[in-house]
Amino acid sequence: MTYRAGVVGAAGFAGIELVRLLSRHPKFDLAAATSDALAGTPIAKAYPAFTGVTDLAFSTHEDTDFAAFDVVFLAVPHKAAMGLAPALIEAGVTVIDLSADFRLKDPAVYEQWYAPHTATDLLAQAAFGLPELTGDELAAAAARRAAGEAVLVGCAGCYPTATSLAAAPAIRAGLVDAAAPVVADAISGVTGAGKKATERTHYCFANENLEAYGVGTHRHTPEIEQILGLEGRLVFTPHLAPLNRGLLSTVTLPPAPGVKAPTTEELVEIYRDFYAESPLVSVMDAGVQPRTASVAGTVRAQVGVAAHPTGMIVATGAIDNLGKGAAGQAVQCANIVFGMPETTGLEEIADPV
Ligand SMILES: NC(=O)C1=CN([C@@H]2O[C@H](COP(=O)(O)OP(=O)(O)OC[C@H]3O[C@@H](n4cnc5c(N)ncnc54)[C@H](OP(=O)(O)O)[C@@H]3O)[C@@H](O)[C@H]2O)C=CC1
Numbered sequence: 618m619t620y621r622a623g624v625v626g627a628a629g630f631a632g633i634e635l636v637r638l639l640s641r642h643p644k645f646d647l648a649a650a651t652s653d654a655l656a657g658t659p660i661a662k663a664y665p666a667f668t669g670v671t672d673l674a675f676s677t678h679e680d681t682d683f684a685a686f687d688v689v690f691l692a693v694p695h696k697a698a699m700g701l702a703p704a705l706i707e708a709g710v711t712v713i714d715l716s717a718d719f720r721l722k723d724p725a726v727y728e729q730w731y732a733p734h735t736a737t738d739l740l741a742q743a744a745f746g747l748p749e750l751t752g753d754e755l756a757a758a759a760a761r762r763a764a765g766e767a768v769l770v771g772c773a774g775c776y777p778t779a780t781s782l783a784a785a786p787a788i789r790a791g792l793v794d795a796a797a798p799v800v801a802d803a804i805s806g807v808t809g810a811g812k813k814a815t816e817r818t819h820y821c822f823a824n825e826n827l828e829a830y831g832v833g834t835h836r837h838t839p840e841i842e843q844i845l846g847l848e849g850r851l852v853f854t855p856h857l858a859p860l861n862r863g864l865l866s867t868v869t870l871p872p873a874p875g876v877k878a879p880t881t882e883e884l885v886e887i888y889r890d891f892y893a894e895s896p897l898v899s900v901m902d903a904g905v906q907p908r909t910a911s912v913a914g915t916v917r918a919q920v921g922v923a924a925h926p927t928g929m930i931v932a933t934g935a936i937d938n939l940g941k942g943a944a945g946q947a948v949q950c951a952n953i954v955f956g957m958p959e960t961t962g963l964e965e966i967a968d969p970v
């Protein structure tokens with residue numbers, strides 16, 4: 618059995634990565650890909666990598682009838698997704714949203730960081746899509762879908778994914794001070810900013826440059842705090858790096874008072890136990906650090922952890938912002954919701970050199 622799948626916003630960076638993954642997925646049959654700007658244009662004309670792969674052309678999102686679809690992936694900007702999701706759910710179509718619109722559980726927090734939420738009923742029933750950390754929510758959504766309900770998944774953002782995968786095992790093991798700040802310094806490739814170039818992401822400004830941005834104000838702060846239970850204690854600083862794909866987050870975690878400090882080897886063992894059932898997350902050996910190049914083009918994540926001489930725990934997560942940080946994670950969530958092994962169609966390994 619195959620499932621009819623569509624992508625809205627398919628000409629954007631996350632959307633076209635979804636097209637790439639769905640084009641060779643054994644169970645999702647890509648039947649529509651929308652781009653208002655490129656409607657009528659064959660995907661292979663706009664993105665020559667698809668020459669010989671698909672004859673599908675982009676359609677406008679308004680003229681595409683998704684009523685007979687099993688699943689639609691929304692790869693549109695935040696605020697647009699919450700306008701599109703209700704009609705799809707109403708039509709019985711499961712929605713996997715890549716935007717921030719269905720991530721923050723509290724609509725007041727969404728309003729503080731984005732805008733007033735216009736689909737709070739759906740927000741209340743959305744599953745948070747970060748399978749390694751919210752497996753229960755996705756399993757519940759899978760059960761509801763199997764019973765005939767259309768379900769909604771709000772996939773985690775790129776910085777929150779890398780940061781949370783790095784920090785969660787130490788926090789959930791009770792190794793981190795529950796009253797002190799946690800510092801996350803993260804670096805993203807330029808595709809993280811989407812297809813439309815701005816002054817910050819224009820080649821001439823971004824190339825040969827490293828720069829922090831959104832210091833103390835970045836909208837992923839409440840999302841990471843929600844996942845990790847940090848309530849106002851996260852010092853999150855994102856940086857832009859001259860990479861196409863890749864995101865690295867280094868998290869410095871203060872030790873819990875009164876708890877014997879684990880060695881790096883002990884931390885690695887704790888992390889390996891934590892991710893024992895997570896085929897897409899690899900915990901590096903002691904002394905080995907995650908590399909963005911080693912996960913580029915894949916849905917894999919690498920996590921490293923070390924005991925610092927100060928007593929701090931330093932944990933690092935590397936992902937491809939378009940892979941585990943966006944489209945790949947969305948397909949992973951869809952696999953789970955449709956009752957398939959989570960790695961279905963996602964077994965790619967990175968270019969080794
Ligand atoms: N880039 C990344 O690394 C990550 C992105 N995301 C999220 O994925 C989503 C897409 O991001 P990204 O691909 O980077 O963005 P892009 O700007 O590259 O692409 C967005 C696409 O959505 C289409 N679009 C814009 N507004 C609407 C609308 N109102 N209705 C329908 N389609 C619309 C666009 O135009 P058109 O239809 O004309 O082609 C465009 O092709 C965002 O919510 C982003 O936050 C999440 C994690 C990481």
Ligand SMILES: CC(=O)N[C@@H](CCC(=O)OP(=O)(O)O)C(=O)O
Pocket residue numbers: 715716717773774775776805806807808809810811855857
């Ligand atoms: C490099 C860069 O600009 N990155 C984007 C985040 C990436 C993204 O699309 O955000 P979501 O994960 O919330 O969807 C930013 O800082 O706003």
